[in-house]
Amino acid sequence: MSARERIIPVFIPHVGCPHNCVFCNQRKISGQLTPAGTDTVIQAVEDAKKMLPEGSKPQLAFYGGSFTAIPSDEQISLLSAAHKYVETGFLDSIRLSTRPDAIGPETLERLHSFGVKTVELGAQSLDREVLLRSGRGHTAEDVINAAALVKEYGFRLIIQIMTGLPGDTPEKDIRTAEEVCRIAPYGVRIYPTVIIRDTALYELWKAGKYEEHTVNDAVEICSRIVPLFENNGIEIIRLGLNPTDELSSGEAVGGAYHPALGELVKSRVMYYRMRELISTADVGRSIVISGPARKLSQMTGQHRDNLKRLKKEFSLNSIRISPSEDDELHIASELRIID
Numbered sequence: 001m002s003a004r005e006r007i008i009p010v011f012i013p014h015v016g017c018p019h020n021c022v023f024c025n026q027r028k029i030s031g032q033l034t035p036a037g038t039d040t041v042i043q044a045v046e047d048a049k050k051m052l053p054e055g056s057k058p059q060l061a062f063y064g065g066s067f068t069a070i071p072s073d074e075q076i077s078l079l080s081a082a083h084k085y086v087e088t089g090f091l092d093s094i095r096l097s098t099r100p101d102a103i104g105p106e107t108l109e110r111l112h113s114f115g116v117k118t119v120e121l122g123a124q125s126l127d128r129e130v131l132l133r134s135g136r137g138h139t140a141e142d143v144i145n146a147a148a149l150v151k152e153y154g155f156r157l158i159i160q161i162m163t164g165l166p167g168d169t170p171e172k173d174i175r176t177a178e179e180v181c182r183i184a185p186y187g188v189r190i191y192p193t194v195i196i197r198d199t200a201l202y203e204l205w206k207a208g209k210y211e212e213h214t215v216n217d218a219v220e221i222c223s224r225i226v227p228l229f230e231n232n233g234i235e236i237i238r239l240g241l242n243p244t245d246e247l248s249s250g251e252a253v254g255g256a257y258h259p260a261l262g263e264l265v266k267s268r269v270m271y272y273r274m275r276e277l278i279s280t281a282d283v284g285r286s287i288v289i290s291g292p293a294r295k296l297s298q299m300t301g302q303h304r305d306n307l308k309r310l311k312k313e314f315s316l317n318s319i320r321i322s323p324s325e326d327d328e329l330h331i332a333s334e335l336r337i338i339d
C-alpha cells in the first residue's frame with residue numbers, strides 16, 4: 001500500500017466465519033462489538049468526507065470477518081452501499097479481507113462488478129499441522145488455489161500470515177514465507193501471534209498446552225522473513241496487530257503484542273546486516289558504520305542495543321554510526337587524529 005493510499009475501515013467482526021480460529025477474537029482486535037450494516041458504511045464514508053482533504057480518493061475496506069463467506073444478499077447490500085461512493089468518485093475502490101476457502105469465480109465476478117480492487121486472503125500459515133491446530137478449517141492448497149484465482153481475475157492480492165501459531169516452529173514460519181513469495185502477492189500483512197483473552201488459544205496457554213510466542217521470538221523470526229519479502233519486491237503492509245484500547249488495557253494477555261513491533265523488527269534486520277558487514281570486513285577494533293540517514297535509529301537500536309551487542313560480540317573498542325550519502329551500509333576503521 002503506497003504511503004498516499006487512505007483506508008476507511010468498516011469492521012464486520014467474525015461475520016461469515018464458519019470456524020472459530022483459536023487465536024481470534026475480532027471484537028477485541030477491532031475494538032468493535034457489533035457488525036457493520038449499510039448505515040455503518042454510509043456513516044463511515046460521510047465522516048471521512050468531512051475529515052479527508054479534497055481529492056483524497058480513499059478506499060473503503062471491509063475488515064475483521066470473512067466477507068465472501070457471508071450470505072450473498074448481505075454482501076450485495078454492503079457492497080452496494082459502498083459502491084455508490086465509487087460511482088460518485090469519492091471512493092477510489094473497495095477492498096476486503098476473507099478466507100481462502102470462500103473464493104470462487106462467481107464471488108470474484110460479484111466483487112468486480114461492485115468496484116472491489118483488492119482482496120486480502122487470511123492464509124496465516126501454509127503448514128498443514130499449524131492450520132489444523134489453529135482451527136482454520138482450510139488447507140494450504142485452498143490458499144494457493146484462491147490466490148491464483150484472485151490474481152487471475154485481476155485483483156490486487158494481499159496475503160496475511162501469522163508466526164508462532166500452535167504447532168509452529170521458526171522453520172515452518174520461514175517455509176510459509178518462502179511459499180508466499182512463490183505466490184507473489186502484491187503485499188503481505190504479518191501478524192505474530194498474540195494471546196487474547198476469551199479465545200481458545202488463551203485456554204490452551206493457561207492449560208500449558210501452548211507456549212507463548214514472545215515479542216523477542218516474533219522479532220527474531222520476523223527479522224528473517226522480512227528480508228525474504230523485501231528481496232522479492234513484496235510490500236509489507238503491516239507488521240503486528242494494530243494497538244487498540246481493549247488490547248492495550250489487558251485483553252492481550254501474552255504473546256507478541258508491542259505497539260512498535262515493526263520498528264523492533266527493522267532494527268533487528270539492521271543488526272544482522274551490520275553483523276554480516278563487520279564479520280566480512282578487514283577493519284580494526286574501532287569502527288564506523290554509515291547508512292541511510294532515515295535508518296540511523298534502526299541501526300542504533302532501542303537503548304543502543306544493536307551497538308552494545310555488536311561491540312561485545314566482536315570485542316570492539318568503539319562503534320559509531322554515521323549518515324551515508326546513498327542507501328547502502330558502509331564500514332570503515334575509525335580514524336583517530338593524534339597530535
Ligand code: SF4
Pocket residue numbers: 014017018019020021024025026064065066099122
Ligand atoms: S481469523 Fe478470520 S476466519 Fe478466523 S475467526 Fe477470525 S476473522 Fe474469522
